[in-house]
Amino acid sequence: xxxxxxxxxxxAQQIKEGMLVGLGTGSTANYFIEELARRRREExxxxxxxxxxxxxxxxxxxxxxxxLGIETxxxxxxxxxxxxxxxxxxxxxxxxxxxxxxxxxxxxxxxQFWVLIDPSKRVDRIGANYPIPIEVMxxxxxxxxxxxxxxxxxxxxxxxxxxxxLVMTSYGSLVLDMVFDAVLDSRTLNNLLNNTPGVVEHGxxxxxxxxxLCVIDGQVVEQRTC
Ligand code: 5RP
Numbered sequence: 001x002x003x004x005x006x007x008x009x010x011x012a013q014q015i016k017e018g019m020l021v022g023l024g025t026g027s028t029a030n031y032f033i034e035e036l037a038r039r040r041r042e043e044x045x046x047x048x049x050x051x052x053x054x055x056x057x058x059x060x061x062x063x064x065x066x067x068l069g070i071e072t073x074x075x076x077x078x079x080x081x082x083x084x085x086x087x088x089x090x091x092x093x094x095x096x097x098x099x100x101x102x103x104x105x106x107x108x109x110x111x112q113f114w115v116l117i118d119p120s121k122r123v124d125r126i127g128a129n130y131p132i133p134i135e136v137m138x139x140x141x142x143x144x145x146x147x148x149x150x151x152x153x154x155x156x157x158x159x160x161x162x163x164x165x166l167v168m169t170s171y172g173s174l175v176l177d178m179v180f181d182a183v184l185d186s187r188t189l190n191n192l193l194n195n196t197p198g199v200v201e202h203g204x205x206x207x208x209x210x211x212x213l214c215v216i217d218g219q220v221v222e223q224r225t226c
Contacts, residue, residue, distance in 0.1 A: 003118035003215040004027055004215075006220065007028065007118070007214065008029075008030075008032040008035060009031065011032055011080050011114055012038075012039060017046050020050065020068070020075075020077050021048070021050075022052060022106035022109070023056045023057075023060055023065075023080065024080055025056045025081065025097035025099060026081070026097055027082070029052075032080050033056065033059050033060055033063065033065070034063065037060075037063035037064065040064075048067075049065045050070050050073055051067060052081065052102045053097055053099035053103075054099070055099075070102060070105070070106075075111070077110070077111050078111065079106045079112075079114070080113075080114045081094070081107075082117060083115050083121055083205075083212075084130050084203075085121055085122075086115065086117055086122055086209075088124070090223070091204065091205065091207075092126075092205040092206075093123075093126050094133075098133060098135070099170055100133065100201040101169070101171065101173075101200060102170075104201055104205065107209075108208065112210040113208055115212045117212060117213070117214050118215055119214060119216060122214070126186040126204055127179065130177075131155050131178055132178050132179075132203055132204060133176075134176040134202045135175055136198050136200060137173060137200060138174050141157060143198055144176065144197075145176055145178075147196055148176070151192060152184065153178040154178065155179055157174055157176055158175040158177050187206065190206050
């Protein structure tokens, strides 16, 4: 069992009867979905789920998890997802899966947000390993890009894996992947991006994680504060 699988199984064991569970997106979230489905199948665990992306919805459906539409709910018990970066104050960078609107909605709607990582995701500052994903309205991307360049950002629209087109989110946004100077801390950057017209959502998740679960030397360690 690899670290992602181990932490995902640990999280799935904490899910209680009757919970409404938000499903994240990505390889770690997939392990969690599979283990939750196994518990439902083999242990009769009664849960409902809501997904953060089309991808995780299809996965949940294929495993016969009872899936609710996000438009039918206004809160959930727990949201369980991975992250690309986590700082010591539990600020997250997310969005390689590029459905940021649903991910942040679920993180905010959840009584608890459990973040599952392996040690490679730990960083000193947001943006250390990855650019910041920024969802933009298609007609606004050039203006948004210029505004972000005036703040010192560099980057461009995200391309598809084989570079023959642009990535588009489920709801029709384009994604700018932008790198910023280290002088802009995540709090400042979060505020700047929240206040940039044309930005639909971005990958900095501040003050949303309840707990980060990380595998260290084969053991799952919980971090609530640093
Ligand atoms: C998707 C995400 C993922 O949670 C993040 O990319 C981590 O993925 P993985 O579990 O595959 O390492 O933010 O938008």
